[in-house]
Amino acid sequence: MAEFALELQGLEKTYGAARAVDGIDLQVHTGEFLTLLGPSGCGKTTTLGLIAGFFPPTAGEIMLAGKPVAALPPFKRDIGVVFQDYALFPHMTVEQNVAFGLRMRRLPKAEIKTRVEEALSLVKLTGLGERKPLEMSGGQRQRVALARALVIRPTILLLDEPLSNLDLKLREDMRVEIARIQRKLGITTVFVTHDQGEALVMSDRIAVMNAGRIEQVGPPTDIYEHPASRFVAQFIGRMNFYQGRVMDDAGRIELVGGNVISGHDAQELAAGTTVHVAVRPERTRISKDMPAAGEAVMALKGRVSDVLFLGAAREVHVQYQDGRFGCVELPNNGAPVPVAAGDEVWMSADASCCHVLPA
Ligand code: ATP
Secondary structure, three states, rough: OOOOEEEEEEEEEEOOOOOEEEEEEEEEEEOOOEEOOOOOOOOHHHHHHHHHHHOOOEEEEEEEEOOEEEOOOOOOOOOOEEEOOOOOOOOOHHHHHHHHHHHHHOOOOHHHHHHHHHHHHHHOOOOOOOOOHHHHOHHHHHHHHHHHHHHHOOOEEEEOOOOOOOOOOHHHHHHHHHHHHHHHHHOOEEEEEHHHHHHHHHEEEEEEEEEEEEEEEEHHHHHHHHOOOOHHHOOOOOOOOEEEEEEEOOOOEOOOOEEEOOOOOOOOOOOOEEEEEEEEHHHHHEEEEOOOOOOEEEEEEEEEEEEOOOEEEEEEEOOOOOOOOEEEEEOOOOOOOOOOOOOOEHHHEHHHOOOEEOO
């Protein structure tokens, strides 16, 4: 068996001068749920289209189960695709929609029947096979599209923003549901989304894309806890950024308007480099008193501009001495927020929660 279900090698797609996909190398393990995450226009859908074979790459190769497929048409690639708009056939019943790929492959009638029943049961639509897509809810249509893609037992499943047309509650349910089905079947899946929440909940690994390239690949916790660039740090979760400068070869950082820190989460950076020190709002403390001094804690002074009530949490916005703003998230544990608008305060965090990124 090939080591990777899918491998992208130097993949490029240009439209005139525009580089929609700008040299992607990526390996997806068999059975893995990998998400391509990034803002609108970063090249996610184009990458998925290249894998599916909807259009040819400008350069590079796509290996499916160890075999090059870039020159093959879509139907020879053994891939199941679910689109954002589901692309169901409206004149066909649910059963006919799901059976379509099997009929094209000329499977015996009895086997088609069994496999369609299995697929509908998997997505919890047993008994609805006679309906037409328009007689169903958005969530049910989404399940039909998933059943239609899975029924052919593809080597790889491609999902292009399949949840974006659903309302919030349903979207949250379907996240869990799709991840459950994927794990049950062990099917290698590439999922495209611009929604970081979906990516964090569903993925084994996330590839964060920016301007046609992959900025970082890793498990959700790694990407969240150790972002490799400012782009990744601000795209996933929320982040405060402070300016700083590397002081010496030991990597100590002098914060603008703050103290000196060491023991932070940083790659090796040369002395004199200007850096961003990134700290998550939920890892930041706030107090009226100056925190105990020392390089293991970063500390900055500011003034509270707003306190927001979010239900499960409260958010304190602070303006620093240089005029910029940052934010502290406090869980709502029932205790009152210890500061109020107008207070002069200290924001602090353990240096180990400070991600130092090149500016
Ligand atoms: P979204 O989340 O909005 O769907 P995306 O990350 O999927 O965005 P793509 O649709 O892959 O992004 O597009 C990447 C870039 O390539 C964009 O700048 C887009 O305008 C451009 N592009 C995509 N398809 C074409 C095309 N057929 N002709 C010209 N430019 C294109």
